[in-house]
Amino acid sequence: MITTSMKKVEVYAALDSCENVTTYLESEKLYWYKELVEMGGSGRVCRVTFYAPVHALVGILEGLAGVLDLRRRENTVIVVDVETGIGRPYKTTGRRFRQLARGLLARPLPALQEEAVEKSSLYPAQVLLVALAGIIALAGLANNNPYVIIGAMLISPILAPIYSFSVAVNLGDERTALRSIGTLTILLALAFTSTLIVSLAAEAAGAPLGATRELLLRTRASLSDLLLAMLLGAASVVAVSSNVTEALTGVAIAAAIVPPSATLGWSVAANPALAPGSLELIMYNVAGLLAGGTLTIRVLLAVGKQS
Missing domain, CATH: 1.20.1080 (Glycerol uptake facilitator protein)
Incomplete structure (x- = not known):
């Protein structure tokens, strides 16, 4: 399998901080996926998932720290190792297309x-x-x-x-x-x-x-x-x-x-x-x-x- 150095990043944010996260990711030209999830004892929070190359990860995390108050327990950033291969681009393309479609319909x-x-x-x-x-x-x-x-x-x-x-x-x-x-x-x-x-x-x-x-x-x-x-x-x-x-x-x-x-x-x-x-x-x-x-x-x- 052909692999590339990528990291999967999951950002959990309080609802009032979610827009700050997505706005920052858009400014960095990153594709992201957002959904609402239940957090035990804290109600619903926003989970934003995106993939980033390893060489750019440090700068991206620093930028997230600037728009997200990590002192709040609802706000968490998780970095996961992933292996991407030949099948991955097709799945990613499908997700991006669905995101584009949802964005058009959301209007x-x-x-x-x-x-x-x-x-x-x-x-x-x-x-x-x-x-x-x-x-x-x-x-x-x-x-x-x-x-x-x-x-x-x-x-x-x-x-x-x-x-x-x-x-x-x-x-x-x-x-x-x-x-x-x-x-x-x-x-x-x-x-x-x-x-x-x-x-x-x-x-x-x-x-x-x-x-x-x-x-x-x-x-x-x-x-x-x-x-x-x-x-x-x-x-x-x-x-x-x-x-x-x-x-x-x-x-x-x-x-x-x-x-x-x-x-x-x-x-x-x-x-x-x-x-x-x-x-x-x-x-x-x-x-x-x-x-x-x-x-x-x-x-x-x-x-x-x-x-």
Whole structure:
């Protein structure tokens, strides 16, 4: 068995101290599991369990001592030796997934619905950023420059309506789901229109944008594009549910939508024969992102209810 040096730490804390413990562990980027247990003669206490590498254990214990009054008999820290092997990562992954699901379900449904409504809205800065992202993506595609393409993805706020749609569908909020689709359609139209204008301007100026490799790669679609988009949609929803910054998780969404939209604007202006392929790729990616995100939210809610 392949082993690694890990320690299992169980923290027993009075109920009024439990939040201090979990807040500290979150600040240390540690995964933890919490439950209420009975302590003889003292009523219910909170038990927080987590795993930590040996080399970091001393610092973690010192940090716990700073947020937990160990003079109180309800507050105790127990360190246990564990042997982790090939089977352990799979069990740990399952526990983390269940924890994520419980965290999503722990939020009141009205709060989830309110978040979905908020993310389905269209705001001026979003409009401007998507238009600029399309132009920047076109510049990168026309020059075979992946760094510029990535820069366009970083500023493109397209994740919000996809996440909103995924949540709204699972909550049965048809109005918000339709509003999310409308917002996404407007954003895609903006990316297309801005790149179409730039491409037409280049044609009129006698400096047409050539058919580069990066552009041609986005003029055809396949089943693998649909499957990849589903995975991206699932991963992005999990990331957002884990409170990962939207700017980071939105890169995955933008990668699937912004460059193809820019390619569609270019192809309509410079090579209309390639436009159907670009449009098909956009449709594949949008369908995959929405399906992947919606199914993932449904699984998280189902697992959270069973946990």
